[in-house]
Amino acid sequence: MSKHIVIIGSGVIGLTTAHYCARRGHQVTLLDREGPARDGCSFGNSGMIVPSHFIPLAAPGMVALGLKWMWNAESPFYIKPRLDFGLFDWGFKFWQAASAARVAQAAPLLRDLSFASRACFEELAGMWGNDFGLTKRGLLMLCKTQHGLDDEAKFAARANALGVPAQVLDAKAAAALDPDITMDIAGAVLFPKDAHLTPGRFMAALRAQCEAAGVRFKWNTEVTGFAREGKQLKAVRTTHGEFTADEVVLCGGAWSPLLADELGLHLPIQAGKGYSLTLPKPRQLPQLCSICTEARLAVTPMGGALRIGGTMEIAGLNEDINPVRVRGIIKSALKYFPAFKELDFDGIQPWRGLRPCSPDGLPYIGRTAKFANLSFAAGHAMMGLSLAPITGRLMAQILSDELPEFELSLLSPDRYN
Numbered sequence: 001m002s003k004h005i006v007i008i009g010s011g012v013i014g015l016t017t018a019h020y021c022a023r024r025g026h027q028v029t030l031l032d033r034e035g036p037a038r039d040g041c042s043f044g045n046s047g048m049i050v051p052s053h054f055i056p057l058a059a060p061g062m063v064a065l066g067l068k069w070m071w072n073a074e075s076p077f078y079i080k081p082r083l084d085f086g087l088f089d090w091g092f093k094f095w096q097a098a099s100a101a102r103v104a105q106a107a108p109l110l111r112d113l114s115f116a117s118r119a120c121f122e123e124l125a126g127m128w129g130n131d132f133g134l135t136k137r138g139l140l141m142l143c144k145t146q147h148g149l150d151d152e153a154k155f156a157a158r159a160n161a162l163g164v165p166a167q168v169l170d171a172k173a174a175a176a177l178d179p180d181i182t183m184d185i186a187g188a189v190l191f192p193k194d195a196h197l198t199p200g201r202f203m204a205a206l207r208a209q210c211e212a213a214g215v216r217f218k219w220n221t222e223v224t225g226f227a228r229e230g231k232q233l234k235a236v237r238t239t240h241g242e243f244t245a246d247e248v249v250l251c252g253g254a255w256s257p258l259l260a261d262e263l264g265l266h267l268p269i270q271a272g273k274g275y276s277l278t279l280p281k282p283r284q285l286p287q288l289c290s291i292c293t294e295a296r297l298a299v300t301p302m303g304g305a306l307r308i309g310g311t312m313e314i315a316g317l318n319e320d321i322n323p324v325r326v327r328g329i330i331k332s333a334l335k336y337f338p339a340f341k342e343l344d345f346d347g348i349q350p351w352r353g354l355r356p357c358s359p360d361g362l363p364y365i366g367r368t369a370k371f372a373n374l375s376f377a378a379g380h381a382m383m384g385l386s387l388a389p390i391t392g393r394l395m396a397q398i399l400s401d402e403l404p405e406f407e408l409s410l411l412s413p414d415r416y417n
Contacts, residue, residue, distance in 0.1 A: 002026055005399055006236050006243050008223055008259065009251035010034075012042035012199075012385055013377050015206040016392025017249055022213035024396050029243055030215055031236065033222040033255075036207075040253065041353030042384065044276045046298035046309050047199045048289055049121055049386045051114035051164055052139060052191035054107045055155075056361025057381055058097035074328030076296035080315035086257070087314070090270045093359030093416065106362055109410055110383075111162055113390050116405075118195060120389030128209065132202035133303060139194035140174060140290040142185045142336055148294050149187040156189045166191055181286035182339040188290075196289040198302040199385055218243075223259060231372045247399050249375045254317060254354040256364075256378040265370060266417050269379050271317050271354035275326055276309030277345055278302070284339050295332035308333050312355075319352060326350045357381040364413040365391055366398060375399065376413035 003026050007014050010032040018028045032038065069075035079087075125134040143149035149168075156166035167190045169177065174188040211217070218240065227235040227242065235242040250256055254271035281304065289300040297310040310332070311325050330345050358364060358379035367375045377395050380387055397404045 003246035003399065004029070004244070005247045005249060006031065006245035007249045007251055008236065009253060009256075009378075010038070010217070011040055011251065011253050012203060012206070012388040013253070013380065013391055014249075014251035015203065015210060016388045017251060017377055017395045018210045018215045018392075019206060019213070020392040020396035021399060022210060022215050024400055026396075026399065028210075028215045029218060029245075030210070031218045031221045031223060031238060031243065033220070035219045036217070039351070041274065041355050042203055043200050044278075044309070044351035044353050045199050045274070045382075045385055046276065046289070046300045046307060047196045047202075047302060047385065048139065048298060048300060049114075049118050049195040049197070050139065050191075050383070051111060051118060051193050052141075052159065052166070053383060053386070054110040054114065054159070054162060054164060055103055056097075056106050056110065057357065058094050058359060058361040059103050060098055060100050062098050063095055073324045074331065076311055076328075078311070078313045078315075078325070080313070080318075082316070084316070086268070087270065090268045090359050093268055097360035102360065106360075106410060107162060109406065110362075111164055112406060113387055115193070117387050117390035118193065120393060121195070121197070124205075124389065128205050131205045133198045134195060135197065135301075136195045137288050138190055138192040139196070140178065140288050141189040141191070142174070142183060142290050142292050143187050143189075144185055144292070144294050144336060146186045152189045152293060159191070164191070165193055178286050178288045181284045182337065184336060184338045194289070196300050202385070225262060228371070231370070233371050233374055245373070247373045247375065249377060249395060249399070251377045253378060253384075254356040256356060256376065260376075263371065263374070265368060265413075267364060267376065267378070267413065268359050268416050269356045270314050272357040272381060273311070273313040273315060273318070273352055273354055274309060274382070275311050275321070275329060276307050276351045277326070277329065277348045278305050278307045278351070279344060279348060280305050282306040282340070283344060284337070292332060292336045295336070297329060297332055297336070299333070299337075314357075317354065319354065321350050321352050355381050355384065359416075362411055363387065363391065365394055365411040366404075366408050366413060368413045368417075370414075370417075
């Protein structure tokens with residue numbers, strides 16, 4: 001039976017949810033507080049599709065590493081000190097979740113979701129003529145030091161045991177695999193099932209497909225509240241009037257907790273600011289995407305351009321650009337790719353986006369118990385693009401009152417209520 005579904009948020013999660021719901025014959029209205037020229041974290045990210053990332057952000061050792069890094073202004077991680085109960089609550093929950101037992105529980109689910117999402121990307125590329133540049137050549141985890149390579153080799157063994165192919169390479173083998181880029185590394189790990197694309201082009205293709213399927217877009221429309229009746233949300237109140245709905249889906253990214261609070265729900269999310277720099281005509285262009293492991297940098301070819309991004313800055317809903325963080329990205333990139341010079345980045349406008357980070361590193365996907373027709377799809381952190389299609393497909397199944405294809409109790413939006 002066709003329903004009227006109101007989706008709040010037009011990032012990659014909101015768009016994929018709208019797409020898969022429209023494909024099932026539902027009427028979809030998508031609300032966004034910004035205009036169509038928005039430039040959030042769905043656009044400037046590294047464009048990676050990563051089955052290799054089956055370890056959630058909250059993992060053993062991350063608390064100690066974060067504490068070490070946060071005293072260096074140019075490091076990959078920084079928490080802005082502030083008196084904020086939400087931050088303390090999130091930090092305590094992160095510490096609780098960063099256990100080997102929790103990671104062992106989450107890893108198979110993240111693996112399965114990632115492979116299913118990769119298959120969705122392949123299907124969409126086939127349907128849309130691959131307008132978004134899906135490239136299935138794998139990902140290199142670049143290690144500057146032998147110690148780093150030894151650590152990644154242990155992770156590769158774990159990946160292979162979990163059914164995620166991985167191959168350890170010395171520096172010569174890595175160079176042979178991607179000869180168009182000069183790398184100063186001890187070695188690398190190849191994840192051949194990873195892929196990459198151009199995020200802006202994927203977002204444009206998604207929006208065009210949604211519009212063709214009849215999805216109604218309401219831009220510059222900020223949600224101000226909800227009309228409730230018992231355990232039902234009857235309408236979404238906005239700056240442009242009320243929108244009645246059979247189902248409401250909250251896909252608000254880092255802003256999702258604000259609307260959850262309005263409904264009396266606790267949805268712990270911290271905004272993790274990331275930065276990227278896109279060189280339109282780089283002096284060298286790799287064929288594979290890569291991650292500089294010690295520096296936590298992501299490097300992705302996008303057509304003829306090269307995007308380099310990184311950092312995790314926990315500073316609230318603050319979209320200011322910190323030049324110190326940007327300088328740290330540039331300095332780290334030059335250590336791995338010595339053919340590049342600092343002047344290559346002159347005049348390149350840094351991009352920033354706020355990733356929605358849950359405390360346990362897992363997204364919130366599914367219905368909430370408090371309201372029978374309210375669902376969440378948010379909190380994907382750095383995995384938003386990678387997991388977007390499978391998230392959209394799962395939400396379409398749930399909203400169609402079907403049993404989702406994966407067991408999603410670990411991702412329940414109510415797990416902290």
